[in-house]
Amino acid sequence: MSTLLIQLVVALAKALFIILLVLTAVPLLVWAERRVSAWMQDRHGPNRVGPAGLLQPIADGIKFLTKEVLIPAHVDRKLYLAAPVILLVPSLMTGAIIPWSKPIPADSALGGLVSAIDWAPNGIPFQVAQINVGVLYFFAMASLAVYGIILAGWASNNKYTLLGGLRASAQVISYELSLGLAILSVLLIVGTLQLNTIVEWQSGGMWMVFAQPVTWFIFTIAALAETNRAPFDLAECEQELVGGYHTEYSGMTFATFFLAEYANMTMSAALNVCLFWGGYTFFGLEQILPWWITMGIFIGKVAAFLFLFLLIRWTFPRFRYDQLMRLGWKMLLPLALGNVVLTALGLAAHEMWAVPLWPALIVGQVALIGGVALVSVIRTKAGSASSAQSHARA
Amino acid sequence: METLLYLVFGLVALVGGVLVIVNRNPVYSALSLVLTMFAISALYILQQAYFVAAVQIVVYAGAIVVLFLFVIMLLNLGDESDLPASSGTRRFVGALLGVTFAGIVGAVVWEYASTAGPAVAAGTDIDHTKLLARVLFQNYLLPFEVVSLVLLAALVGVLALIRTHGRDLDSSEADNV
Numbered sequence: 001m002s003t004l005l006i007q008l009v010v011a012l013a014k015a016l017f018i019i020l021l022v023l024t025a026v027p028l029l030v031w032a033e034r035r036v037s038a039w040m041q042d043r044h045g046p047n048r049v050g051p052a053g054l055l056q057p058i059a060d061g062i063k064f065l066t067k068e069v070l071i072p073a074h075v076d077r078k079l080y081l082a083a084p085v086i087l088l089v090p091s092l093m094t095g096a097i098i099p100w101s102k103p104i105p106a107d108s109a110l111g112g113l114v115s116a117i118d119w120a121p122n123g124i125p126f127q128v129a130q131i132n133v134g135v136l137y138f139f140a141m142a143s144l145a146v147y148g149i150i151l152a153g154w155a156s157n158n159k160y161t162l163l164g165g166l167r168a169s170a171q172v173i174s175y176e177l178s179l180g181l182a183i184l185s186v187l188l189i190v191g192t193l194q195l196n197t198i199v200e201w202q203s204g205g206m207w208m209v210f211a212q213p214v215t216w217f218i219f220t221i222a223a224l225a226e227t228n229r230a231p232f233d234l235a236e237c238e239q240e241l242v243g244g245y246h247t248e249y250s251g252m253t254f255a256t257f258f259l260a261e262y263a264n265m266t267m268s269a270a271l272n273v274c275l276f277w278g279g280y281t282f283f284g285l286e287q288i289l290p291w292w293i294t295m296g297i298f299i300g301k302v303a304a305f306l307f308l309f310l311l312i313r314w315t316f317p318r319f320r321y322d323q324l325m326r327l328g329w330k331m332l333l334p335l336a337l338g339n340v341v342l343t344a345l346g347l348a349a350h351e352m353w354a355v356p357l358w359p360a361l362i363v364g365q366v367a368l369i370g371g372v373a374l375v376s377v378i379r380t381k382a383g384s385a386s387s388a389q390s391h392a393r394a
Numbered sequence: 395m396e397t398l399l400y401l402v403f404g405l406v407a408l409v410g411g412v413l414v415i416v417n418r419n420p421v422y423s424a425l426s427l428v429l430t431m432f433a434i435s436a437l438y439i440l441q442q443a444y445f446v447a448a449v450q451i452v453v454y455a456g457a458i459v460v461l462f463l464f465v466i467m468l469l470n471l472g473d474e475s476d477l478p479a480s481s482g483t484r485r486f487v488g489a490l491l492g493v494t495f496a497g498i499v500g501a502v503v504w505e506y507a508s509t510a511g512p513a514v515a516a517g518t519d520i521d522h523t524k525l526l527a528r529v530l531f532q533n534y535l536l537p538f539e540v541v542s543l544v545l546l547a548a549l550v551g552v553l554a555l556i557r558t559h560g561r562d563l564d565s566s567e568a569d570n571v
Contacts, residue, residue: 136448143456150463169464173457193523
């Protein structure tokens with residue numbers, strides 16, 4: 001076999017593996033969601049099918065498959081059927097740039113199988129596409145997911161679904177800015193867009209989150225909003241919009257929306273781990289451990305993040321729409337802007353006056369937190385003063 | 395191979411562009427625009443301009459057309475036939491602008507058709523993002539800043555228009571607090 005063909009087969013195998021991994025994770029996540037919510041609300045949750053109810057998602061899946069896909073008469077048929085797919089495909093595509101483990105050594109059994117020593121002497125990176133705009137590609141694909149929601153809302157030809165779609169589009173555009181600015185600070189520090197380089201930069205326990213806690217905070221909130229996950233799930237706000245954008249869907253088309261939501265969550269968590277929590281690295285241990293254990297480390301970190309997302313969903317009530325917009329534009333965006341400026345200043349200090357990198361960054365973060373605290377104190381004082389005035393007048 | 399891909403994506407871009415005009419439904423028009431953006435992005439990738447390709451999708455497909463769709467849906471534009479019929483003046487101005495644009499594009503193609511483009515260095519190891527940033531922020535810093543000022547002016551202008559023609563923003567916001 002020619003080298004090109006081998007490379008193609010390896011790339012396809014990696015892509016298939018990642019898709020299967022994510023699609024297997026989804027039923028587990030559905031199960032975890034129901035069990036965790038039950039645990040948090042002091043209920044039992046699904047515990048009948050299989051051990052601890054683990055087979056419940058499979059039963060649900062069979063039920064979804066055998067149910068009739070009902071297409072209402074008034075819908076725009078083409079887009080109605082395309083919308084769930086449009087939502088699912090970009091979220092799976094984002095997995096292409098995530099380094100799921102350290103490179104598979106070329107002299108290992110697996111590397112020998114594809115004679116990797118000839119074409120990848122440094123090992124086969126466990127990443128489908130090592131493109132030099134890595135993070136930007138993720139960003140591009142993630143920003144496309146909103147089309148699925150908007151089109152589902154519009155094609156259903158229903159007031160409530162349309163409102164759900166509109167909410168989703170405004171929300172995603174608003175939070176994309178903060179998300180991009182948060183990523184920008186990381187890119188400034190590492191100086192590359194390639195995700196595998198960003199992960200390698202953090203090896204040895206120098207995880208980005210320790211240098212950039214505020215950035216991580218902004219990123220996580222904005223990513224939650226981007227994935228339409230509670231408390232940002234206004235697009236499917238049951239109390240106001242029946243079921244939101246997927247009200248008119250049934251059977252497998254409905255299930256596809258869920259598939260996409262959980263796939264989105266998984267990818268978002270994976271990016272979060274890569275950018276801020278060291279990816280597959282674990283305090284230098286990744287140097288000695290075999291590659292498949294580093295993959296286990298990575299998946300473990302992602303799972304911890306998904307658990308955090310579940311906890312957040314079942315802890316916080318949903319935002320009101322004006323609160324959502326205020327949080328996005330008036331708090332998160334200025335914070336993200338200030339963060340970029342302070343990070344850039346820290347880096348400039350590092351390069352011009354040879355200040356050590358980590359203190360420079362941490363001073364910036366502390367200054368930012370101090371600034372936010374100061375502003376909020378001043379605001380509360382001004383607020384209480386004005387309310388006291390109005391009380392006095394009354 | 396490269397020529398074939400170029401032809402395919404060029405064709406897709408053109409078909410998408412035609413569909414934007416031909417479609418009676420504004421939502422389908424907007425989606426055709428997305429198709430065109432993707433095809434153009436693929437053309438950039440063929441030129442090894444990965445950064446521009448990614449930004450093309452992030453900005454145009456990911457944000458601007460989403461805003462278009464937002465407006466189309468907010469105004470609930472079902473079909474083009476619901477819109478006011480195009481008047482003679484509008485057609486005249488449209489034709490004039492179309493001819494002007496075609497002229498500009500034609501002139502550029504005429505100018506550069508015979509000259510070979512700048513040689514693209516082989517290999518993907520070059521960080522094009524860095525290259526682009528260096529050009530943008532060193533060679534063309536002033537034009538770049540001027541452009542951002544123009545955009546800022548547009549933003550301020552929109553806000554001013556909303557303030558004078560819309561309801562009083564401050565009072566409605568005070569209610570929410």
